[in-house]
Amino acid sequence: MKVVLENLTKIFPSRNKKSGEEVIAVNDFTFTIPDGKLIGLLGPSGCGKSTTLYMISGLQKPTSGKIYFGEDDVTELSTENRGVGLVFQNYALYPHMTVMQNILFPLQNLKGKDKLSKDEMLERAHNAARLVQIDELMDRKPSELSGGQQQRVAIARALVKMPRVLLLDEPLSNLDARLRLQTREEIRRIQRETGITTVFVTHDQEEAMSISDMIVVMKLGVVQQIGKPQEVYDNPVNLFVAKFLGTPPINVFEGKVEGGKIFVGDDAVLEISGVEDQEVMIGIRPEGFELNENGPMKCKLSSVEVMGRDVSIVSTNPASTNPVIRSIINADNKLDTSAEYVRYAIKPHKLFIFNKKTEERIYFEVK
Numbered sequence: 001m002k003v004v005l006e007n008l009t010k011i012f013p014s015r016n017k018k019s020g021e022e023v024i025a026v027n028d029f030t031f032t033i034p035d036g037k038l039i040g041l042l043g044p045s046g047c048g049k050s051t052t053l054y055m056i057s058g059l060q061k062p063t064s065g066k067i068y069f070g071e072d073d074v075t076e077l078s079t080e081n082r083g084v085g086l087v088f089q090n091y092a093l094y095p096h097m098t099v100m101q102n103i104l105f106p107l108q109n110l111k112g113k114d115k116l117s118k119d120e121m122l123e124r125a126h127n128a129a130r131l132v133q134i135d136e137l138m139d140r141k142p143s144e145l146s147g148g149q150q151q152r153v154a155i156a157r158a159l160v161k162m163p164r165v166l167l168l169d170e171p172l173s174n175l176d177a178r179l180r181l182q183t184r185e186e187i188r189r190i191q192r193e194t195g196i197t198t199v200f201v202t203h204d205q206e207e208a209m210s211i212s213d214m215i216v217v218m219k220l221g222v223v224q225q226i227g228k229p230q231e232v233y234d235n236p237v238n239l240f241v242a243k244f245l246g247t248p249p250i251n252v253f254e255g256k257v258e259g260g261k262i263f264v265g266d267d268a269v270l271e272i273s274g275v276e277d278q279e280v281m282i283g284i285r286p287e288g289f290e291l292n293e294n295g296p297m298k299c300k301l302s303s304v305e306v307m308g309r310d311v312s313i314v315s316t317n318p319a320s321t322n323p324v325i326r327s328i329i330n331a332d333n334k335l336d337t338s339a340e341y342v343r344y345a346i347k348p349h350k351l352f353i354f355n356k357k358t359e360e361r362i363y364f365e366v367k
Contacts, residue, residue, distance in 0.1 A: 001069055001164040001197045003033040003056065008065035010051050010221075025051040027221040029065070038191045038198040040212030040229075042205060043244070048221040049201045050169055056199060057084050057167050069164055082165075085158030085196075089170040091150045093142040099153050100138040103128055106161050128156040131190055148179045155190065166191070166198040172207060184211050205245050209233065217241050234349070239359035242283045242352055248312070248326040253319040255282040255353075260367065262353060265319040269297045269346045271367040280362065281321075281354040288350025289313075289327035291335060295343040299325055304337050311335070315342055 008029040014021045026048040033039050041049035054060040056067060058079035067075045074082050093102050107121040116124070129135040132152040142150055151171060158166060168187070172180045188211040191198045202208050208215050209229035217224045217232065217240075225237045236242035242250050253264045256279045261268040264282055289297075299315035302324060313327040313335065327344065329335075335342070348366045355362055 002035045003165055003197060003199075004066075004068035005029050005031050005033075005052075005056070006066040006068070008052065008055060008067065009063050010048070010055060010060065011063040024221050026055070026062075029223055031216065031223070031226060033197060033199065034213075036195045036197055037213040038188065038200060038211060040208030040215040041199060041201045041218065042203070042208040042215050043218035043224075044203055046220070047218040049203075049216075049218050051221075052218075053167050053169055053199060053201050056165065057086050058082050059086075083161070083163050085161055085163035085166045087151075087154045087158050087166075087168045087171050089173050091142075091154040091174075093150060093153055093157075095142050097141070098138065099129070099134060099140055099142075099145070100125060102142070102153055103138075103156050103160050106157060124160050124162075125156075128160040131159065131193065132156045132186065146179075147175050148183050151175065151183055152186070155187070159190070159194065159196075163196060166194075166196045168198065168200045170201055170203070172202070172204075180207070187211060206247055209245065217244060236283075236352065237361050239281055239283065239354040239361075242354070242361075246285060248286045248328070249322075250283045250285055250352075251325045251327075252321045253282040253284070253317065254321060254356075255280055255319060257353065262351070262364075264297060265317065267297045270348060270351060272364040273367055275353070275362055275364045279356045281356055281359065283352040283354065284346060285350040286312075286326045286328040288347045289329065289344040290347060291329055291333050291342070292345040293343055295345040297344045297346060299342055299344065301337075301339055301342045304335060306331065313342060 008026055010026040012023040012025055029052060041052060043049050055062050058077060066073060103125045104121055107116055107124060110116060126135060129138060132155050134149060134152045137149060172183055175183055184207055212229055214227060215229050215232055216226050219240055225232055225241050233245050255262060255264045257275045258277045260271055260273055262270045262272060299317045302314040302316060305312040309331055310328050311331050313329060315325045317325055353362045354360060
């Protein structure tokens with residue numbers, strides 16, 4: 001099911017009656033979610049991603065704009081008539097019911113032509129349970145399940161209705177690190193097997209990038225960039241997107257373009273063309289550094305962290321906006337850990353420059 005968001009805006013009234021300032025949670029959001037794809041809504045707390053999800057579900061009405069499921073305008077349609085499956089962060093399972101009863105509950109409320117026989121409901125419930133691999137837990141209560149198992153029950157309950165659209169609101173936030181990894185792989189598998197158009201809300205960029213077909217990066221209710229995860233990572237449109245994506249995060253420096261060269265402090269790290277002389281912000285991905293004893297960029301060595309196949313070099317530079325610089329290099333590279341300084345050559349495609357005032361990306365060509 002294709003989902004079309006057309007100039008979607010949500011404004012909440014001010015809580016402060018004296019100031020009267022309204023809160024624009026989502027501002028003019030236009031996007032088409034392709035049929036059968038998993039889309040990640042990504043951004044920090046308060047960016048409007050959950051509000052967008054709730055408008056798609058019908059739990060909140062947009063202040064302006066339209067929502068279409070396929071060719072159908074569902075903007076004014078109630079939640080129960082939209083055909084959506086919704087999974088909340090806290091699972092929202094009924095504690096007094098068994099797993100089977102929790103999964104059956106949405107089917108028992110169907111009426112009219114949608115009403116199912118008892119056998120049909122049981123078949124659907126078992127199919128949903130098998131899909132999320134909890135068919136052996138049907139007689140247990142939620143309190144007898146682990147966090148990951150409870151999450152699977154919540155997903156099964158959403159899927160049992162055979163929804164046109166599946167909506168997941170930070171579904172992994174309450175799980176530990178290992179279980180998060182496991183469960184997000186399960187969500188991706190389930191989505192591919194069912195082919196249901198899915199919207200996944202998260203503030204965790206690693207989660208969004210690992211399972212999404214496309215990601216939507218939001219900030220203060222405004223869409224910053226939409227694209228395939230790797231494309232957005234490789235080509236951020238502004239400094240916010242560059243800083244939000246990536247683990248470890250991008251290293252940011254104050255610098256300038258002068259005479260066709262990019263300077264970090266006094267170091268001319270790259271020769272470029274097509275950019276006027278100006279002060280800029282410079283972003284270099286951790287994997288964008290290459291150890292080179294004659295390299296143009298000099299940093300003071302702090303420590304070296306061995307991570308197996310890679311090594312993380314921690315250093316400092318007066319031009320850095322971060323307390324430390326993290327550089328990821330292959331463990332095969334030999335580094336004199338007793339040295340006071342380390343020198344790098346910079347990979348051009350891992351370096352980005354941004355306007356110092358607007359923080360918008362400035363594009364350049366390498367000489």
